[in-house]
Ligand SMILES: Nc1ncnc2c1ncn2[C@@H]1O[C@H](COP(=O)(O)OP(=O)(O)O)[C@@H](O)[C@H]1O
């Protein structure tokens with residue numbers, strides 16, 4: 376579904392990612408792991424058409440989309456939920472969600488159905504549909520950010536640190552919803568996380584990044600068992616020994 380080959384992205388003269396190659400197959404959950412500053416957000420933002428790469432190739436469903444802009448990628452079903460949520464605070468929950476459909480020429484009926492689907496995935500958003508986004512808890516804001524992405528009817532959903540700054544129970548709730556989206560709705564996920572254990576508890580495969588490069592990759596189970604993932608590559612990133620998702 377997604378093939379990234381030898382991708383390089385610079386900020387000015389500074390190379391933030393170097394020769395990164397990853398693939399995501401339909402129906403998979405793939406995790407990108409790594410410490411702060413490893414280049415995870417740069418990778419997602421480059422794939423999503425927010426930053427042009429200096430070299431490399433990005434293919435979506437076999438089509439070269441390397442220099443496509445983000446709105447074109449949205450129309451092809453590639454949607455990014457950015458880091459730190461980026462909601463419109465003065466607007467209500469539902470207004471924020473509706474903004475997600477803005478690029479998608481969704482008919483009114485479909486739009487209503489999509490909203491209901493999001494409210495059933497996150498019932499607390501239904502209770503708060505008229506509430507200002509700026510007054511929500513961090514977890515609820517993350518739910519709105521995910522919901523807004525879903526309004527664009529993604530096929531490939533890119534998520535940048537959906538658990539950032541959230542309490543363990545809320546993290547688990549968000550990840551349960553992500554697994555449900557994948558399992559019941561067949562949504563393919565490329566997930567950036569610092570919370571290794573949580574991410575690998577739902578992922579099929581993972582890649583570990585360090586200073587802009589992929590340094591390790593494998594099946595989620597083998598990465599989970601690999602102590603190096605924590606100790607060498609992820610440094611002092613958050614460990615979540617207490618959290619895991621059970622069916
Ligand atoms: N807008 C930017 N301008 C300049 N350097 C940046 C910018 N964004 C990120 N960087 C740098 O690029 C590197 C990778 O950052 P980032 O992709 O945000 O890492 P991560 O998401 O893994 O924490 C870091 O060294 C960071 O300081």
Ligand SMILES: [Mg+2]
Pocket residue numbers: 415416417458535536
């Ligand atoms: Mg980041």
